[in-house]
Amino acid sequence: MEHSAHHTAAAHDHAAHRAHAGHAGHQMGGVTWGAAAKATLHCLTGCAIGEILGMMVGTALMWGNVPTMVLAIVLAFVFGYSFTLFAVRKAGLDFKTAIKVALAADTVSIAVMELVDNGIIALVPGAMDAQLSDTLFWTSLLGSLVIAFLLTTPVNKWMIGRGKGHAVVHAHH
Template sequence: MNQNNHTTHAKHGLTSTNLRKETIKHTLRCLLGCNIGEVTGMILGFHYNWDFISTLILAVSLAFATGYAFTIIPMLKTLSLKQAARVAIVGDTASIASMEFAENTAAFLIPGFIGAHLFGPIFWIGLAIILPVGFLASYPIMYWAMKKEVQKGKKPSCH
């Protein structure tokens, strides 16, 4: 790491190691929020016997909504709702999109996962596979966004 980067990070008490740890924390929060929304959408779609495409649209839409909410809610301590929503949309859209793309691609590749019953073992085995895939897809984007905020002289609390 060059001296200039180290100095910028030091403004907020963030070393490269601390920034990686913060990124892990924020990526996990995003993963949790997105997947709560996605699983809720899947449950609703299956419950109402919706076709696969309608269920997928609902699940991904709820993933974005809950992912944004998991970012916005903690920021309301220091920002207005409008400011927090703007930061979440600008900061999290690429991260959530990459997570959703990776998870859904992996889900399509797992035999029997699409259409698996919520209480069936293939659903939980598949979930154990796709969650790390989503994390690994999202982490580099989240790290880049947070590092960019630090380089601008801001504390990366927006993710």
């Protein structure tokens, strides 16, 4: 009930509480796990699209494991950044500022997610050589993304609580 005590101590009324519920990043000490999970899910979506697309292209072109993984990681960053870039451009930011916001908001989150995700896939026996039609490919990818989500969410919570990461995005909405 830390969240409730924080609002009571700050003497917020119900309307103020509802207004801030979606923008927990503005309150430096009162970042909710929900806000952190939402930021991480946003990152995970872009990463997953990039990863899967990279794996599909690399596999279809019969590339080796290393170039396929490099492509998947590059595309994970591209798609991860593009989701934030699209959102802040829609909010009215110019392209140069939007790029800076996307880099500030997502770099650490995507890097942690990719490190965990690809590290797990590299450690699962046979996962690196699994084909798109193999159950092992999809279960190892899905499992690694779930673990990456669970490990990245506390990182995002910590960053948002310090005005970094997705808190930068919320400042521009």
